[in-house]
Amino acid sequence: MTTQDPCKKLACKLQKCLQENVYQPSRCEAVIEELRQCCIKISSKSVVCEGIDTSKPYEHKTVDYKEVMK
Numbered sequence: 001m002t003t004q005d006p007c008k009k010l011a012c013k014l015q016k017c018l019q020e021n022v023y024q025p026s027r028c029e030a031v032i033e034e035l036r037q038c039c040i041k042i043s044s045k046s047v048v049c050e051g052i053d054t055s056k057p058y059e060h061k062t063v064d065y066k067e068v069m070k
Contacts, residue, residue, distance in 0.1 A: 007038040007046040032058045 005011075014031045021027035036058055039049035 005046050005048050006042045007035060007048045010035040010038050011048040029058065 010031065014028060014035055017028035017031045018025070025032065035048075036052060036054055039046060039052045040054045043049045043052075043054060
């Protein structure tokens with residue numbers, strides 16, 4: 001019997017946010033932080049969390065193209 005990954009719902013929410021926002025992580029920071037918090041609590045039970053650094057809050061290092069075009 002397989003169990004549902006506890007952070008998968010948030011990973012899907014993040015993918016949806018990124019798709020809706022032209023893959024600009026700066027616009028999905030709240031969702032990224034939600035996922036990070038889930039991973040802090042449940043990292044040992046979540047495959048989704050394997051590549052997420054939970055040691056520090058997320059800081060995006062990308063340029064928001066809409067801000068640059070103003």
